[in-house]
Amino acid sequence: MLRVAIIGAGRIGRVHAESVASHPKATLVAVCDPMGTAAEDLAAVYGAKAYKDAADVFADTEVDAVIVGSPTPLHAEHVLGATRSGKAVLVEKPVAKDVEEARALDAELATFEHPPVMVGFQRRYDPSIRGAKDLVDAGKIGDVEQVVIVARDPSAPPASYVAVSGGLFKDMSIHDFDEARFFLGDIEEVVAFGQQTLPELKDTGDFDAAMILLRGKNGTVASITNQRRCVTGYDQRLEVHGSEGSVSMDNWRDTTLHLNKAEFSGSQDPYQNFFLQRYAAAYRNELTAFIDAIVDGAPVSPTVSDGVAALVIAQAAGESAASGRAVRIEG
Amino acid sequence: MLRVAIIGAGRIGRVHAESVASHPKATLVAVCDPMGTAAEDLAAVYGAKAYKDAADVFADTEVDAVIVGSPTPLHAEHVLGATRSGKAVLVEKPVAKDVEEARALDAELATFEHPPVMVGFQRRYDPSIRGAKDLVDAGKIGDVEQVVIVARDPSAPPASYVAVSGGLFKDMSIHDFDEARFFLGDIEEVVAFGQQTLPELKDTGDFDAAMILLRGKNGTVASITNQRRCVTGYDQRLEVHGSEGSVSMDNWRDTTLHLNKAEFSGSQDPYQNFFLQRYAAAYRNELTAFIDAIVDGAPVSPTVSDGVAALVIAQAAGESAASGRAVRIEG
Amino acid sequence: MLRVAIIGAGRIGRVHAESVASHPKATLVAVCDPMGTAAEDLAAVYGAKAYKDAADVFADTEVDAVIVGSPTPLHAEHVLGATRSGKAVLVEKPVAKDVEEARALDAELATFEHPPVMVGFQRRYDPSIRGAKDLVDAGKIGDVEQVVIVARDPSAPPASYVAVSGGLFKDMSIHDFDEARFFLGDIEEVVAFGQQTLPELKDTGDFDAAMILLRGKNGTVASITNQRRCVTGYDQRLEVHGSEGSVSMDNWRDTTLHLNKAEFSGSQDPYQNFFLQRYAAAYRNELTAFIDAIVDGAPVSPTVSDGVAALVIAQAAGESAASGRAVRIEG
Amino acid sequence: MLRVAIIGAGRIGRVHAESVASHPKATLVAVCDPMGTAAEDLAAVYGAKAYKDAADVFADTEVDAVIVGSPTPLHAEHVLGATRSGKAVLVEKPVAKDVEEARALDAELATFEHPPVMVGFQRRYDPSIRGAKDLVDAGKIGDVEQVVIVARDPSAPPASYVAVSGGLFKDMSIHDFDEARFFLGDIEEVVAFGQQTLPELKDTGDFDAAMILLRGKNGTVASITNQRRCVTGYDQRLEVHGSEGSVSMDNWRDTTLHLNKAEFSGSQDPYQNFFLQRYAAAYRNELTAFIDAIVDGAPVSPTVSDGVAALVIAQAAGESAASGRAVRIEG
Structure with a gap:
């Protein structure tokens, strides 16, 4: 079972949470969101851990893959944080807040070994x-x-x-x-x-x-x-x-x-x-x-x-x- | 051009009149109906002759084919009248008022040479x-x-x-x-x-x-x-x-x-x-x-x-x- | 959570097993089938108990409701067994092997208090x-x-x-x-x-x-x-x-x-x-x-x-x- | 009955000829085309007159309306010729060979009284x-x-x-x-x-x-x-x-x-x-x-x-x- 964490407990985060929870090869282990009790609320539904800080997700050795559904300006930071921790990433669109940042992210990802990074054009x-x-x-x-x-x-x-x-x-x-x-x-x-x-x-x-x-x-x-x-x-x-x-x-x-x-x-x-x-x-x-x-x-x-x-x-x-x-x- | 007469100037007769009039290989030459001015009215639209008596249609040597749209009880009589005059017939359904009469008509038609007789299951x-x-x-x-x-x-x-x-x-x-x-x-x-x-x-x-x-x-x-x-x-x-x-x-x-x-x-x-x-x-x-x-x-x-x-x-x-x-x- | 047992681990039993397992208000607690390892195999998928004898299902106090997907000749017996044990029943069609048996079942059910019995015309x-x-x-x-x-x-x-x-x-x-x-x-x-x-x-x-x-x-x-x-x-x-x-x-x-x-x-x-x-x-x-x-x-x-x-x-x-x-x- | 002439016996001319011929309020009286026997061939189908020169159409006092289906470069000339002869016009698209000519035509038509001119955007x-x-x-x-x-x-x-x-x-x-x-x-x-x-x-x-x-x-x-x-x-x-x-x-x-x-x-x-x-x-x-x-x-x-x-x-x-x-x- 692939152990998945979700960053961002908003609308799209909840979609992914249900997909992960009902997938025969995946299990939802953590939800991260800095806003109020959003992470706790969603995590509770599926018996997952709740984090407020994305850094805790990256540090969690029981997480294999991260789904990044945070606000767009944080996408690049979260993709890099996760991949640098050796976790695979599925990042929601758009991949970054503008073309420059997106190109920089793509270039940066080319400089080190990491698990797959996929973009959420479903x-x-x-x-x-x-x-x-x-x-x-x-x-x-x-x-x-x-x-x-x-x-x-x-x-x-x-x-x-x-x-x-x-x-x-x-x-x-x-x-x-x-x-x-x-x-x-x-x-x-x-x-x-x-x-x-x-x-x-x-x-x-x-x-x-x-x-x-x-x-x-x-x-x-x-x-x-x-x-x-x-x-x-x-x-x-x-x-x-x-x-x-x-x-x-x-x-x-x-x-x-x-x-x-x-x-x-x-x-x-x-x-x-x-x-x-x-x-x-x-x-x-x-x-x-x-x-x-x-x-x-x-x-x-x-x-x-x-x-x-x-x-x-x-x-x-x-x-x-x-x-x-x-x-x-x-x- | 096939010269066609129509017996019965009711609803179905008018359908056939228009089909005949607009057909490149047919021309409407006569309309027959005993009721009031029905035949005259329909015939006038297409410049055709008007008859009140079906016998006149059968006697008309300028008629090659007859479309029988008269009331059902008259179908058999009109089919036989037309075919005996050497005219082809397209007869509306039902072919006769009951099975006995229809079978008798079919048998009778087998006893003499005549042009085609077709039934109007369009x-x-x-x-x-x-x-x-x-x-x-x-x-x-x-x-x-x-x-x-x-x-x-x-x-x-x-x-x-x-x-x-x-x-x-x-x-x-x-x-x-x-x-x-x-x-x-x-x-x-x-x-x-x-x-x-x-x-x-x-x-x-x-x-x-x-x-x-x-x-x-x-x-x-x-x-x-x-x-x-x-x-x-x-x-x-x-x-x-x-x-x-x-x-x-x-x-x-x-x-x-x-x-x-x-x-x-x-x-x-x-x-x-x-x-x-x-x-x-x-x-x-x-x-x-x-x-x-x-x-x-x-x-x-x-x-x-x-x-x-x-x-x-x-x-x-x-x-x-x-x-x-x-x-x-x-x- | 309603605790559900399924009798019959065949095609329709597997359909129900998945429905129960994914239903937010139900949980699959037991599967019963006398044939080979059928019950065990299906039960293992969902972490449920496996029984070979329907009587064990009826005796199981952790079962609230029974879905009867056994062969038709056993339907009436299983419906009565379950209801007499105070369990609700969803029975697959046909409700019994013939009209006489079905009528007898319906009459018998009217003689005692029991939870709901529903027939599977989905x-x-x-x-x-x-x-x-x-x-x-x-x-x-x-x-x-x-x-x-x-x-x-x-x-x-x-x-x-x-x-x-x-x-x-x-x-x-x-x-x-x-x-x-x-x-x-x-x-x-x-x-x-x-x-x-x-x-x-x-x-x-x-x-x-x-x-x-x-x-x-x-x-x-x-x-x-x-x-x-x-x-x-x-x-x-x-x-x-x-x-x-x-x-x-x-x-x-x-x-x-x-x-x-x-x-x-x-x-x-x-x-x-x-x-x-x-x-x-x-x-x-x-x-x-x-x-x-x-x-x-x-x-x-x-x-x-x-x-x-x-x-x-x-x-x-x-x-x-x-x-x-x-x-x-x-x- | 409106008496209609068609200029241009090509594909679109034949479409209009049939529409006119089968319309209850119109009759086809003339076909005009300078090419070979095109006008004669089409005119013969409907019993109409055949012309080679559009001027003859304009001069024909038995023509009430003209359908202009000639090559595009001739549209403006034919529209003006017909309207100046007091005939209504239905002209095929485009109304003229370019914007300048089309605008000139529109302006010219505003300078004199004439029957309706319609453009063939069917x-x-x-x-x-x-x-x-x-x-x-x-x-x-x-x-x-x-x-x-x-x-x-x-x-x-x-x-x-x-x-x-x-x-x-x-x-x-x-x-x-x-x-x-x-x-x-x-x-x-x-x-x-x-x-x-x-x-x-x-x-x-x-x-x-x-x-x-x-x-x-x-x-x-x-x-x-x-x-x-x-x-x-x-x-x-x-x-x-x-x-x-x-x-x-x-x-x-x-x-x-x-x-x-x-x-x-x-x-x-x-x-x-x-x-x-x-x-x-x-x-x-x-x-x-x-x-x-x-x-x-x-x-x-x-x-x-x-x-x-x-x-x-x-x-x-x-x-x-x-x-x-x-x-x-x-x-």
Whole structure:
């Protein structure tokens, strides 16, 4: 059994805690959070130790792996602390607070031996998105030419969260940037149209919606449609168009029911409400891949370099939205 | 151009008039109806002659083919009148008012040379039902084992119509009996549960809904769900289950739109409202098949014998609904 | 925590074991199976005690509730043993090996005080089927008039299983009979057409497919389509037609992907493969309902009487399939 | 009956000829085409007069309205010739060969009295797209915020056509620009990523695929995905996302069949093959709107100004694709 500690007892930390607790090859041994009784409360549910200081996690010799779900500005510090203590790391996105810090982290990790470090773009482990990739890799749709991603959250987070989120592109679109890279490979050009549609977020100065185009180095292109508020639920869709066909992903609903009345037919439930439901299987599969990387030496995906690349795109999207120009990505 | 006359200027007569008028290989030359100005009114739309007496149609040497859409009790007389005058006939279902008369008609037609006689089970010419049959015939689903037919009208006809309709099984289910035979072949056993669900039809003494099982001579079985009133529209569906797969047919809507709101997702238009819309292509294709049978000698389908077979099943269904027993079909 | 023992460590026993182990309000304390090391093997996974003799389960004062998943001929004995020891019971279907024994069990249970006894028709707890019932109960489709159930297993069990299964109607259709009763209420008439489609099961003398009609005492009717082998997976569908609308349930797939090529569009995964996947949520919800009945005194559904009623229908279906007549159900 | 002449006997001319011939309020009186026997051949089908010189159409006092389907460089000349002769005009897109010429045409038409001039963006008359607009106008989805348009042709035209087509944006995307304006209103900013994916078109120097973002003056944004070749057929989809819901449009297929096998389920026909099938109803409705504008003085939509606006966007998209910058649209 892999002994796992979680740093950060917030929403995403609780998701991971449950994934770890119910995983046949992992056990949750510690939860760390400096805020009030957050660590104790979550740890108590699973019979784990509670820490307030991340240093105690790193010093704990009964911890094999750390899931870093702390606030973004602490990611780099926590990744380095854990790896230097010989622990494997699964770090939430974004990998660091900005491109410079992310690149520095990636460079620093290259200077010493350490267990696997994986970045939490869980969509790569969603059965549908993974299934689409498998169809592509099997040549079922020929060469990928165009990708259409729609990702809209059910409702906006509070303005207080948005204010410290790093902005729409780094906080929300970054998942779509990694998803686009999953199908297009490296990106060389980005253009973004940002929007402010929600009065309650206007004072944050941040965009709450955007449409973005990406061009891959291999000539493929992708569009991304993001919005912080979709009344029908968590709208997560994908189309991959190739030279010999296409594959598209629809939303999940809680039931397979269709209601037919005089005024309409085929009416279904709203989309599943949010990422905890929609990506429940993805989080489980992600954890399995993380364990396999640690135990069996299976290749890590996505890597810290993938995390850096997504952050570079996010930064470029921000520049494009501000300047009204397409931004080229170097390197 | 095939010169066509229509006997019966009612609802189905008008459907055929438009099909004939817009068909590139046919022209409508006469309309016959004894009621008021019905023939004149319909004939005027298409510049055709108007007759009150069917004998005048049979005597008209400028008529090559007759579509018989008169009341059921006159079908046999009109089919014989037309064929004896050397005209081809497309006769609406049911082919005659009862099994005895239908069998007599079939026998009589065997005693003299005449152009093709086809029975108006238009569903055999619907692109979806025909497409399902083509998939079956191509072996795509292996051996047919079970068939599920759902056929529900949008709203019940007036009690006055029901009273003279011959009853649910001969008037409505007969299309489903032919559709079942299209996939199962000859039927050897029938059982029916009739229902009275509509207060406005209760005094007719007729069923307004039914569920029916059919067993083919080859061991396949089919279920039929009929109802005179479906608030969502004209509900016409089919499933054919085989040893190596299945094929199912959904309803048509007027648009391909889906509406998504906070309370629901994927809501579509109601089903298309009735047979004129739903089977518009089927009526056109049926006419083409009729013309091809006349002009090119293509095989006739469905034949008068098919019409007799469907009527035999309808009669057996009526007996079963009355007796509570499965009824075997001889011959 | 409710302390649960499972009698029968076969396929269904393992399903329940996992449901119990992962349920927040229950804990698995014992597994009982007389065959080889079956009990020990399953008990070891969850750290439970292993018994070979059901009497030991009944005598175990650390057991609050018993899930009876033993062979059908032992159901009645195990239900009585457990209840007489003051334990609650969730018994798998069918509730007893025949109608007489089931009625005797129901009568015997009425003679003494005991905790709740629930019958394992888990479909009543499936989110989609339960959701359809909720829509019906909320009046969304008006009065129920017709129900269409399609239930086809992915592949037939071995002939050895079929030989002792009690036959298609008691072994497989019985779930559909309970589902029909869920929507129609008490049934007064049954007619069934049995089929033998699978050569490998021919020697069992049992039907491997059937179409069945049921009529409720309130005049509603239902059709059931059963087959032991559906190559596309576990085909579980339902339509409920009412006076003001209808609700239908589609199959689940493992992903929401659609593949589009030159020859076809919208191609999806096969249906989920079998009941463990398809009804995973139903088994969890069923267990919750069982616990709520024990702990909070919530009403039991389905009851032993429901189990008897389904068995009565199964017996009548068998008689009908043999005699070719509709069979009336008394009482 | 409105007497209609058609200039241009090519593919789109034949579409209009059939629409006119089968329209109850219109009759085709003349066809004009300078190439070989094109005019005679098409005219003969409908019993119309054949002209080689457009001037003869303008001089023909038996012509009430002209449908201009000539090559794009002749559009402006033919529109002016017809209107100066007092004839109504339905002109195909693009309204002129470039923005300057289109603006000059629009200005010239403002200097004299003439019957209605309508531009042939037939999608505004498609039941689904029109239905989506009606839902939006009825407030069903709140304020429009984002629009996603996917429009992919089944197969590329020959290189010879592409060479004189005016380029992807003016030839193909222009329909999407008008569709976007239908939902977003006036556009103020455009950015386009062009692609060359088809070897057979590489020498034309034109893009054969593109992804485009548009920003409306009201802050809404739209993405367009275009491709000259989609192996599954004519892929025409639309999503309109609003503050209170969304509406999406799926493709049409020729049947409603779904095929289920061991390897897949729900497989449907490919998308309908091309615009003649897909937009058949749209062309009919467009003609009706044109006739209503002439006969009843109903408002014209889309106007020549709409045609100019779409062309302005197309030109801006071309500039953006060449420069890599978002292009602002003045005025």
